[in-house]
Amino acid sequence: MAFGITFQEVSNPPMPRWSILLFVSLSLTIGIVACGGGRFSSEGHTAETQARSDPIVAEYVDSSLSLSEFERAYAEKHRDTSSSTDDSLAAYKNFLERYVNFRLKVRAARDAGMDTLSSIKQEVASYRESVGRPILMRSEVYEPLIRTLHERRKEEVDVSHILISVPSDAAPKDTVDAYREIKSISDSLERGVPFSQLAYRHSDGPSAQEKGERGYRGRLGYIRAGELPTAFEDRMYSVDPGTVSDVFRTRYGYHVLKVHDRRPATPPVRLSHIMIRRTTDSAKAVRTLDSLRTEVIANRASFGRLARTYSEDGQTAPDGGDLGTVNARRSLPPSFREALTRLDSVGDVSDVVETRFGYHLVQLTDRESLPSFQEAYDELKETISGTPVVERRKAQFARRIRSNVKTSVDSSRLLRVAGASSLDSL
Missing domain, CATH: 3.10.50.40 (Chitinase A; domain 3)
Structure with a gap:
C-alpha cells in the first residue's frame, strides 16, 4: 500500500542522501503483525516477548509499534464519537501510514545530522497538529464499553448471589467439583428451595452467614454498574426481577444470582x-x-x-x-x-x-442531574481501564486491523534506493 509516488518523479539536481531517505519513506508500506499467538515477520521477534495487554500492530524496517503507542499518540486529541466502525478502521490504516512515515523521516534526518533544521522541525510540528483526529482507541475499544456502563448506571439493581469459590490455582478436579456443587444448587432453586436458605448453607460469600452485614444470606442490596465483574453485571442486567440466572463464572468462582428489584438511579x-x-x-x-x-x-x-x-x-x-x-x-x-x-x-x-x-x-x-455520557466519560473510563474485558477488546481490535491491512515493508527497495548496505546503516 504505497503512496503512489515513483522514483522517476524525483527532480534534478540529485537529492542529498538524507533527502532520498525522506523521500523513500513516502513510498514505504507498513507491516501489520499479529497480537499474541503468531510470529513477527522480522527474525528474532516473537509474540512471547510482548505483554499480552500491549500487542504489536506494526513493524517497519527494524522497529515495531505497539497498540499502546498508538493510544498515546492520540491522547489529548479531539474526541469524535460519531465515526462508524468502517470509517474508524480506514482512519486507523491512514494513521498507520502517516505515523510510520513520520517516524522514518525523523529517524533519517536525525541519522544524517539534519534534525536541527527548521524545515524538519516544522514538519514535526505540522505532523503533531495533523493527528488531531478521532481517538480510535476511544471509538473502537473504550466507547462501546463505557456507553453500556453509562446506560446501566441509570438503574440500580437489588441482587442476591451464591458463590462457590474456585481459586486461581485450583486443580481441574477441584474446578469440576465446584461446578457440580453450583449446578446442584441451581437445580434446587428450580425446584423452589428459597434462595436465601441455599445461600446461607452453601455460599462462600464472605458475609453469607453474618447477620446484619451486606451479603447476609447472599443479599447484596442495590448495586450499580461498574462495581462487580463484567460477567456478574451482564447477568444482573439481563435477568428479570424475581428470577434466577444460569450458572456463570468469574475470577472468584461459580455463581448464580437472583434479581429482586430494579429502580431508577438517584441523582446526587x-x-x-x-x-x-x-x-x-x-x-x-x-x-x-x-x-x-x-x-x-x-x-x-x-x-x-x-x-x-x-x-x-x-x-x-x-x-x-x-x-x-x-x-x-x-x-x-x-x-x-x-x-x-x-x-x-x-x-x-x-x-x-x-x-x-x-x-x-x-x-x-x-x-443534580445524572451526568451525560460526555460528562461521565473520564470517570467511567478510569473505572474500566485495565479490566479483562478492555484487554480482550484491545487484542480483538489489533487482530481486526491486522486482517484488514495485509502489507509488508519492502526492505530491499529501501536499501537499493538509499544506497545502503544494510538496515543498520540507515
Missing part, C-alpha cells in the same frame, strides 16, 4: 444539616430543632445562619451546615434517606431526623 444531592448531639434531654433537642425549622419556613432566618449558630457538628457548622454532594441512596443513614423522600424542592427542610449521632434538621440545597 447537596445537603445541609443542623445537628444537636444526643443528651439526656432529647425532648428539648427536638423542641429546639422544631423551633428552628419554623424560623426557616417562615423566612425569618436562613438555614445557613441558624446552622452556624446552633449546630453542634463542628465540621459543618462554620460552612452553614453544608454536607456537600452525596449519593442519597448509598452515602446516607437510613433516616436521612427516608427524610429525603419528602423533600420535593430545593430549599425544603425536613422534620427532625434521629441518627446515632443526635438529632438533625436536613435541608435540600441542590439536586
Whole structure:
C-alpha cells in the first residue's frame, strides 16, 4: 500500500542522501503483525516477548509499534464519537501510514545530522497538529464499553448471589467439583428451595452467614454498574426481577444470582444539616430543632445562619451546615434517606431526623442531574481501564486491523534506493 509516488518523479539536481531517505519513506508500506499467538515477520521477534495487554500492530524496517503507542499518540486529541466502525478502521490504516512515515523521516534526518533544521522541525510540528483526529482507541475499544456502563448506571439493581469459590490455582478436579456443587444448587432453586436458605448453607460469600452485614444470606442490596465483574453485571442486567440466572463464572468462582428489584438511579444531592448531639434531654433537642425549622419556613432566618449558630457538628457548622454532594441512596443513614423522600424542592427542610449521632434538621440545597455520557466519560473510563474485558477488546481490535491491512515493508527497495548496505546503516 504505497503512496503512489515513483522514483522517476524525483527532480534534478540529485537529492542529498538524507533527502532520498525522506523521500523513500513516502513510498514505504507498513507491516501489520499479529497480537499474541503468531510470529513477527522480522527474525528474532516473537509474540512471547510482548505483554499480552500491549500487542504489536506494526513493524517497519527494524522497529515495531505497539497498540499502546498508538493510544498515546492520540491522547489529548479531539474526541469524535460519531465515526462508524468502517470509517474508524480506514482512519486507523491512514494513521498507520502517516505515523510510520513520520517516524522514518525523523529517524533519517536525525541519522544524517539534519534534525536541527527548521524545515524538519516544522514538519514535526505540522505532523503533531495533523493527528488531531478521532481517538480510535476511544471509538473502537473504550466507547462501546463505557456507553453500556453509562446506560446501566441509570438503574440500580437489588441482587442476591451464591458463590462457590474456585481459586486461581485450583486443580481441574477441584474446578469440576465446584461446578457440580453450583449446578446442584441451581437445580434446587428450580425446584423452589428459597434462595436465601441455599445461600446461607452453601455460599462462600464472605458475609453469607453474618447477620446484619451486606451479603447476609447472599443479599447484596442495590448495586450499580461498574462495581462487580463484567460477567456478574451482564447477568444482573439481563435477568428479570424475581428470577434466577444460569450458572456463570468469574475470577472468584461459580455463581448464580437472583434479581429482586430494579429502580431508577438517584441523582446526587447537596445537603445541609443542623445537628444537636444526643443528651439526656432529647425532648428539648427536638423542641429546639422544631423551633428552628419554623424560623426557616417562615423566612425569618436562613438555614445557613441558624446552622452556624446552633449546630453542634463542628465540621459543618462554620460552612452553614453544608454536607456537600452525596449519593442519597448509598452515602446516607437510613433516616436521612427516608427524610429525603419528602423533600420535593430545593430549599425544603425536613422534620427532625434521629441518627446515632443526635438529632438533625436536613435541608435540600441542590439536586443534580445524572451526568451525560460526555460528562461521565473520564470517570467511567478510569473505572474500566485495565479490566479483562478492555484487554480482550484491545487484542480483538489489533487482530481486526491486522486482517484488514495485509502489507509488508519492502526492505530491499529501501536499501537499493538509499544506497545502503544494510538496515543498520540507515
